[in-house]
Amino acid sequence: MVPRQELAAAALETLPVTVAVIDDEGEILLTNRSWRDFGPDPDDHVGADYVATAATADDEHARRATAGIEAVLAGERDSFEMEYPCHSADEKRWFMMRVNPFTDDGQRLVSLVHLEITERKLAEIAAEENARQVRDEREALEHVLERVDGLVRNVTDAAVGAETRAEIEHEVCACLAETDPYVLAWIGRTDITAQRLSPHEWASRGDVPLEDDELVIGTDEEHPAVRAFVDDEAAVIQDLESAADADRWWPTGAGDVVRSVTALPLSYGDLTYGVLVVFAAEADAFDDRELLVLESLAGTIATAMNALEVRRMLTTETVVSVEVAIEDPSLFVTALSATLEAAISYRGVTYDGDGTPHLSLHADRAIAPEDVPDVSPAGGDVTILSQTDGRTILEITTDDGLVTALSEHGAVIRELTVTDTVADLTVELPDGRSARSAYDLLERRYERVELVSYHETTEPTPTRESITTRLESSLTDRQLTALRKAYYANYFEWPRDVSGEELAESMGISRSTFHQHLRTAQRKLLDELLE
Structure with a gap:
């Protein structure tokens, strides 16, 4: 059986930490392999005065280590430990030194253990840096x-x-x-x-x-x-x-x-x-x-x-008049003009109960019903409201959205005509920024948009605007629609281009109901003008 002392010495050789034993005079009695392999010049240092060597080093960590070891050797402390850096030219390293006393045949000895703690120290430094960054960011x-x-x-x-x-x-x-x-x-x-x-x-x-x-x-x-x-x-x-x-x-x-x-x-x-x-x-x-x-x-x-x-x-009473020329076959009136081979002009718009716009358009020639497309080239139903030998009034339910989009910018369409693939559009807007925005809308939608004129006036006709506002507020949606449809379809001309029955059919109501809405609207209009 291997003697116990030899077994302990053999086990000490296998430890991955550096270990040395010193006596009460500070002399090194024993080291293990890790101690001897540490540093650029391998040496067991047996017989060297460890305490005296550490005491001569001009280093704060060495002075702390010397004081701690001497206190343990003198019995003033039961143990001592400290952390210290030991950086090389290639890397940063940290160690922990632990000093513990023991006796052998009545002699007081101490063990010196140097444990590398670089990974833990780096983690602590990283945590401190993260905490500092968080603190700085906060x-x-x-x-x-x-x-x-x-x-x-x-x-x-x-x-x-x-x-x-x-x-x-x-x-x-x-x-x-x-x-x-x-x-x-x-x-x-x-x-x-x-x-x-x-x-x-x-x-x-x-x-x-x-x-x-x-x-x-x-x-x-x-x-x-x-x-x-x-x-x-x-x-x-x-x-x-x-x-x-x-x-x-x-x-x-x-x-x-x-x-x-x-x-x-x-x-x-x-x-x-x-x-x-x-x-x-x-x-x-x-x-x-x-x-x-x-x-x-x-x-x-x-x-x-x-x-x-x-x-x-x-x-205030300010209005901006903008006239543009639009050349784009996708514009709904331009597409319809090409399909019908007629000059097309916009007369106005009415809205049904769910807000769908119905546009009234004038064609400069009589158009046979069979020549009218069921759906306009730009989308939407097309019907004939009235017709004479020399003209046709069409109604389009369109999802093109130009009229609605312009109205959202505060624009009122004063003219929209198409001749020879070019649409001439004149709108009135409440101010310059609305004009700028409406013009941008047209440029985004259509291939070629040319600004023909831009005119601002501070004195529009106030009477007409005030009457229109009051009239529209006093009429129901059905009454206003009946009045506009009749006007756009030339119902008030003589001889009439369209009958009340035809207009009632376009609104999906009876002839008597249409005339009731129209008479009420006419009475309210006359009240505004004459009272």
């Missing part, structure tokens, strides 16, 4: 939330409390320019006739330069303001120094005070009031979180502008 987020809260409150107050659109633009730009990291903000408006976009109101902090040239829609597509306006979404340049065309729009040296820029459309539904452009003093200032805040602010600004415009439309 502090940064708290700062951002505080800044954003103040910015949102100030911009909202400025937008909602303003009395004019120009005041909204001025106050919003001032709020943004005073908020870090922003240094410049401007709001641009568009000129529908010249296709130009230019700053209307702006504010800056310090000597930040402003673009002094108008931007051309369709040419300056790389400018974020133009991109935002055309695409109806935010456009960002995170570093002006890397922007190829930056020198075209910003003066030399602008990069010293501004580094990034974003532009956001001021849109309310299908209406676009302009573009908000914001500059920051640092690169990469407009991350997703920042853009989300600015997009929300842009929506608030556009909503406030819309509210002011609606209030202005209710209290």
